[in-house]
Amino acid sequence: MAAAVGLTASSRSPFFACNPVVVRPSSRAFASRTPALRLKIMAESDPVLDWMMGEGGATKILRTSPVGGGCISTATRYDTDAGSFFVKSNRNTGPSMFEAEAAGLNAMHATGTIRVPKPLKVGPLSSHSRGSFIIMEFIEMGSSRGNQTELGRQLGEMHKASSSEKGFGFDVDNTIGSTPQKNPWTGDWITFFRDHRLGFQLQLIKDTYRDNDLYAKGQRLLERLPVLMKDLDNVQPCLLHGDLWSGNVATDTNGAPVILDPACYYGHNEAEFGMSWCAGFGPAFYDAYFKVMPKLPGFEQRTELYKLYHYLNHYNLFGSGYRGSCTSIIDSYLAVAR
Numbered sequence: 001m002a003a004a005v006g007l008t009a010s011s012r013s014p015f016f017a018c019n020p021v022v023v024r025p026s027s028r029a030f031a032s033r034t035p036a037l038r039l040k041i042m043a044e045s046d047p048v049l050d051w052m053m054g055e056g057g058a059t060k061i062l063r064t065s066p067v068g069g070g071c072i073s074t075a076t077r078y079d080t081d082a083g084s085f086f087v088k089s090n091r092n093t094g095p096s097m098f099e100a101e102a103a104g105l106n107a108m109h110a111t112g113t114i115r116v117p118k119p120l121k122v123g124p125l126s127s128h129s130r131g132s133f134i135i136m137e138f139i140e141m142g143s144s145r146g147n148q149t150e151l152g153r154q155l156g157e158m159h160k161a162s163s164s165e166k167g168f169g170f171d172v173d174n175t176i177g178s179t180p181q182k183n184p185w186t187g188d189w190i191t192f193f194r195d196h197r198l199g200f201q202l203q204l205i206k207d208t209y210r211d212n213d214l215y216a217k218g219q220r221l222l223e224r225l226p227v228l229m230k231d232l233d234n235v236q237p238c239l240l241h242g243d244l245w246s247g248n249v250a251t252d253t254n255g256a257p258v259i260l261d262p263a264c265y266y267g268h269n270e271a272e273f274g275m276s277w278c279a280g281f282g283p284a285f286y287d288a289y290f291k292v293m294p295k296l297p298g299f300e301q302r303t304e305l306y307k308l309y310h311y312l313n314h315y316n317l318f319g320s321g322y323r324g325s326c327t328s329i330i331d332s333y334l335a336v337a338r
Helices: 027-031 036-045 047-053 096-110 146-162 189-209 213-226 268-279 283-292 299-318 318-337
Strands: 061-066 076-079 085-088 117-125 132-137 172-178 177-183 238-240 249-251 255-261 265-266
Touching: 047 076, 047 085, 047 117, 047 132, 085 096, 096 132, 096 172, 146 238, 146 255, 146 268, 146 283, 177 299, 189 213, 189 265, 189 299, 213 299, 213 318, 238 268, 255 265, 268 299, 299 318
Parallel strands: none
Antiparallel strands: 061 076, 076 085, 085 132, 117 132, 172 177, 238 265, 249 255
């Protein structure tokens, strides 16, 4: 998702060492609590540190440092005597968002194809707040975007190695940026993409921005999808990262590709390129990818449909500055489908 940068365990961000800190409520907020609740807060331990000092195998925290790069959650690097950990936390949402992220990371990790941070623990920040956290393996990142050929090959291997007998969807709903992404298991791709990708985003735009004109055009496009996607009757589901743009692609210190901050589901492999307008994929990437996952007929005619999902999401996230791109794509397909 462009503009709202995904948080990564990246050494590309400046590393500011500081003393270990256990976060406590501000003095004003703390003083406003009842005496009984103040005692409860004081006695309550930090679940992140509890895990590190327990299952994480650490006996002491050496230092912590903020990791920049995002606006949805707070990211922190913890260096301990048992190694380093990457923690994302969000004080405005429960664990379900991070549980869904962990499910996606685990699914990609299980393919054994491309490196992703291994999730270690998800939980609530405390019993008296809505906040939550996820602890992950810390990956030391390299200074470059790495080898496009290797990224394309490994992504193709992930798509080739993954499948789902349940159809298109995912075991849990998740988010694309901060927008809900519904993933009910669906028997065919065109229905899934129509109802739970384009249709869902169009309804959000209508509800939020009262953009009835774009919504009406979008409904006409949805009616024509079977014609526009006529070559996909027998397409097989594969595991998608779901939000693959340049901010979610990196390399480790050995130069191997790493992909981060997923919005996973099982879908048509070509939908993975819906964020290509800000991913920087070049010819070497696509050449390597299509050697593993051969290009299907009609690929070029479908690319803008898959981009449309993400443009609609950007409209929902950031406003009508993205309306023109959405309208242009919809109008072009309506003209072809007459």
